Each structure stands twice: as structure tokens, then as C-alpha cells.
Amino acid sequence: MQPNELTELEKLTTTRSIPTTTIIPTIFNNTTSSPTTIVSTLSMTSIPTYITTIGNTNNSVHNSKESSSFSYFPTLIKQQNELTELEKLKHNFNPNTTISIPTNTFSTFNITNPNTTNTMIAPIYTTNTFTTPTLTSTICTHTTTTTHPTMNNTNISVQGTNQYPTISNFTIPIKQQIQPNNNNQVFFPKHLTHIEMTNLHFDRTYNQPSVPQQLPRESNQLPLVPQINSQVLSSTHPQEPQHNSRKRKNNNQMGLEGHVIEEKVKEDSWTWIKYGQKPINGSPHPRSYYKCNSFSDCPARKMVQKSKTKNNTYVVTYKSDHDHIKPAGNLNSMIGTSLNKSSETRLPATREPGSSSNVGNFHLPNVAVLQFDQPESSNVSNFRSPNVMMLQFDQLESNNGQIFADESDKKITGSLDDDDDAILLEKMKTMLENFLVDFKHIMALIPLD
DNA sequence: AGCCTTTGACCAGCG
DNA sequence: TCGCTGGTCAAAGGC
Numbered sequence: 360m361q362p363n364e365l366t367e368l369e370k371l372t373t374t375r376s377i378p379t380t381t382i383i384p385t386i387f388n389n390t391t392s393s394p395t396t397i398v399s400t401l402s403m404t405s406i407p408t409y410i411t412t413i414g415n416t417n418n419s420v421h422n423s424k425e426s427s428s429f430s431y432f433p434t435l436i437k438q439q440n441e442l443t444e445l446e447k448l449k450h451n452f453n454p455n456t457t458i459s460i461p462t463n464t465f466s467t468f469n470i471t472n473p474n475t476t477n478t479m480i481a482p483i484y485t486t487n488t489f490t491t492p493t494l495t496s497t498i499c500t501h502t503t504t505t506t507h508p509t510m511n512n513t514n515i516s517v518q519g520t521n522q523y524p525t526i527s528n529f530t531i532p533i534k535q536q537i538q539p540n541n542n543n544q545v546f547f548p549k550h551l552t553h554i555e556m557t558n559l560h561f562d563r564t565y566n567q568p569s570v571p572q573q574l575p576r577e578s579n580q581l582p583l584v585p586q587i588n589s590q591v592l593s594s595t596h597p598q599e600p601q602h603n604s605r606k607r608k609n610n611n612q613m614g615l616e617g618h619v620i621e622e623k624v625k626e627d628s629w630t631w632i633k634y635g636q637k638p639i640n641g642s643p644h645p646r647s648y649y650k651c652n653s654f655s656d657c658p659a660r661k662m663v664q665k666s667k668t669k670n671n672t673y674v675v676t677y678k679s680d681h682d683h684i685k686p687a688g689n690l691n692s693m694i695g696t697s698l699n700k701s702s703e704t705r706l707p708a709t710r711e712p713g714s715s716s717n718v719g720n721f722h723l724p725n726v727a728v729l730q731f732d733q734p735e736s737s738n739v740s741n742f743r744s745p746n747v748m749m750l751q752f753d754q755l756e757s758n759n760g761q762i763f764a765d766e767s768d769k770k771i772t773g774s775l776d777d778d779d780d781a782i783l784l785e786k787m788k789t790m791l792e793n794f795l796v797d798f799k800h801i802m803a804l805i806p807l808d
Numbered sequence: 809a810g811c812c813t814t815t816g817a818c819c820a821g822c823g
Numbered sequence: 824t825c826g827c828t829g830g831t832c833a834a835a836g837g838c
Binding site: 634635637638639640646648650660662 | 827828829830831832833
Binding site for chain 1: 811812813814815
């Protein structure tokens with residue numbers, strides 16, 4: 360950690376701790392086949408606003424018996440408004456589910472010469488424990504490099520990047536196994552680098568139909584999404600002062616940001632109309648600006664920009680709430696379409712119980728993107744299967760209406776009370792657990808190389 | 809003709 | 824004060 364980062368850390372009035380991260384690599388000696396387990400426990404503290412790398416030799420664990428060591432380098436990337444949004448969060452769930460990569464996804468790595476240094480991509484087993492929903496989060500990104508000077512003197516370095524583009528607070532234990540066989544081969548599964556869950560429908564700040572629309576809030580009620588466009592807002596709330604601002608006045612009031620794959624950029628169940636495009640400093644891709652196309656004075660805005668780092672991934676930022684419910688008949692609406700343009704009559708701010716999914720009107724961006732790295736080492740056999748797999752949150756979506764079916768009236772009127780939270784938490788927990796079970800099943804279907 | 813996108817201009821915030 | 828940045832406007836163009 361840089362000295363100035365420590366200074367900034369001291370400035371923070373609020374920090375939140377991410378629970379313990381545990382890395383458990385198990386190494387099998389190729390001569391004795393007796394396993395040696397190394398367990399490292401790291402405590403990470405997230406640092407809002409700043410990109411911080413935690414991890415150096417202090418985080419290394421040295422196993423004297425095997426002369427093995429590894430380091431874990433978590434990097435936390437938080438949005439500036441993350442803590443604020445975290446405070447706003449009402450929907451919590453706490454499933455404790457294990458994701459296991461099935462052994463039939465193993466590939467082989469031949470150790471041609473134990474006396475030379477070989478580098479290979481090693482397996483990563485992830486066990487994710489969620490303590491808050493991840494609205495749009497990269498759960499983990501891992502790159503594992505294992506160096507084999509000899510098989511009984513193994514250095515394993517685990518480098519992990521945990522990205523928290525929105526709201527996250529969870530534990531990521533990582534278990535790694537390397538097991539050479541009698542032919543001096545090491546078997547390992549495909550390199551799972553990303554598990555991206557885009558369950559936008561969990562949060563009404565994304566204006567997803569699964570969440571009841573909100574009525575105008577009380578003055579002392581924390582807004583779920585910063586209202587940044589005072590010019591537009593003034594027409595809806597004439598009592599508020601005019602600012603005639605074309606631009607946000609505070610960077611900290613940026614809206615929520617999510618990372619969406621290309622095919623899903625245009626699908627978020629609202630109609631949008633593009634009103635501008637600007638080149639953005641430091642980015643090779645321009646940013647497109649969209650406004651809600653349902654009502655001319657709706658303050659909802661959406662910005663879409665292609666990711667600098669990920670192909671086929673777009674950064675979608677939502678700003679301001681819709682001040683209306685989704686117009687009826689808004690089927691699979693997309694950017695740039697004129698389908699189902701609403702009438703000028705504002706719909707009442709009510710919602711049919713279960714309408715989020717039961718009516719089938721919405722095409723939610725409820726996808727999990729599982730991305731597999733192509734092997735970097737030529738020693739690793741080529742993978743023929745696609746490196747990206749998408750999972751639809753069918754289970755989540757189908758359950759979604761049930762979540763709010765008996766709660767919609769309460770939710771619409773404002774913040775949730777403790778009973779609401781408990782009900783919601785329990786149902787969301789079940790939903791995610793179901794999803795993760797499906798996830799395991801799909802992982803088991805990954806074809807062998 | 810209507811709707812949406814494109815694109816340059818405008819303008820407020822900010823350093 | 825000034826220049827840069829980025830959010831918005833609105834005319835023009837395309838479909």
C-alpha cells in the first residue's frame with residue numbers, strides 16, 4: 360500500500376470490512392502423494408473512492424514443510440457512491456452456497472522437466488458467501504500461476520482481483536488443488552476467471568420492473584438514486600428551485616453503474632431514446648446518452664459506454680428514477696425502437712401483484728456471465744468450448760413476482776420496515792441458492808476438451 | 809410523415 | 824478568469 364493511500368484511508372469516516380478471505384491450495388507431492396494444505400486467511404478492508412491493492416509479502420504464507428508459499432492480492436475497486444448506495448440498500452440476503460467446478464472439466468498439464476521452471480494455469484475453486492446482493496458485480500477474477508521448479512518445491516502464487524462495481528460484501532474462499540498423476544501430469548479444470556451476476560431486478564434503483572415503483576419520497580427519506588437533473592426535475596417538482604444546470608454538480612452523485620454484455624445492453628425493459636453521444640477523455644469509446652422515451656419529462660437517464668477492458672461488455676449507468684411505472688405493453692423494449700410508445704396519459708403509480716414476471720411482459724437482463732480464460736500457456740491444451748457461457752435467471756425471475764406479490768403495496772409507499780426486510784431477505788436467499796444449484800448443474804455440463 | 813439517430817453547438821461545473 | 828470536460832439541446836439526416 361502506498362503511503363498516500365494510508366493517508367487517504369485515515370480520512371475515511373466509514374469503512375466496511377469484507378469478511379475473511381481464505382485460500383486453501385492443496386498440493387500433492389508427486390513422490391509421496393501426501394497432501395499438504397496451506398491455509399491463508401486475509402482480512403480485507405474496502406476503501407471507498409480509491410483503488411487499493413492489498414497484499415504483499417505480509418500476506419504471504421510460507422509452509423516450511425513443503426517450502427511452499429503463495430500470496431493473494433485482492434484489489435477492490437469501488438464506485439465513489441458505493442457506500443452511499445450500500446446505506447440505501449434494503450434488500451439483503453445471506454445464502455451460503457458452494458460452487459464447485461466439476462472434476463470432468465479438468466485438463467492436463469505435462470511436467471516435461473521437473474528441474475526447469477514451468478508455468479501453468481491452475482484450477483481455482485471458488486466458494487462464495489454472499490452477505491449482500493450483488494446487483495451487478497464481478498464476483499471474482501482470478502489468475503493463477505504455478506511455478507514448478509520441482510514438484511516437491513512448489514511455489515504457488517494466486518493473484519485475485521475482486522471487483523465491486525456496485526454493492527458487494529461477501530467472502531470469497533478460494534480452494535486450489537493440484538494433483539499430478541503417476542505419469543507426472545497435473546490435472547486441472549478450466550480456468551474460471553469470471554462469475555458475473557447481473558441480477559438487476561433485485562434493486563429498484565435500477566428501475567427494474569421486479570421492484571415496485573416508488574412514490575415521491577418524504578423530504579427526510581434517502582433517495583434511492585441521486586436526482587441529478589434539476590432542470591428536468593423542476594417540471595415534475597415545481598416546488599424545487601431551478602438550477603438550469605445541464606450537468607451534474609457533483610461527481611459523487613453519479614448513478615448506479617453496471618457492466619452488461621453487448622447482447623443485453625439494449626434490454627432493460629424500458630424504452631429509451633438517444634439524445635447525445637460524446638467522446639470521453641481517456642476512453643477509446645464514446646458515451647451514448649439516453650433518456651426515458653415514455654414521458655418527455657421523465658428524469659430517468661441512461662448512459663452506455665463500451666468497456667475499455669472487456670470486449671462485448673458495456674458500462675451502463677443509470678441516473679434518476681422513472682417518475683412513472685412502465686407503460687403497459689412494453690414488451691422487450693429496446694433502445695431505438697418505436698414499439699409501444701406510450702400515450703400521454705400518465706399511468707397510476709401502482710403495480711399489479713406479480714406483474715414483474717408472471718405476465719411475461721418483461722425481458723430482464725437477468726443473466727450470469729461465466730467467462731473462461733483461454734489458456735495463456737502453450738503447455739495447456741486448447742479449449743474448444745466457448746469461453747463465455749450465459750445463464751438466465753429463470754428461477755429468479757419466476758420467483759420474483761412471488762416476492763412482491765403480497766408486499767407490493769407496502770413497497771410502493773416507501774422504505775421497507777424490518778418485517779419486509781426479513782421476508783425479502785429470506786426469499787432472495789432462496790432465489791440465489793436455487794440459482795447457484797442451477798449454476799452447478801450447468802458447470803457440470805461443460806464439455807470435456 | 810413519423811420516429812429515431814447523428815452530430816455540432818451550447819453551456820455549466822470544475823480545476 | 825479561462826480552458827477543459829461532459830451533459831444536453833436541437834437541427835439535420837436516415838430509415
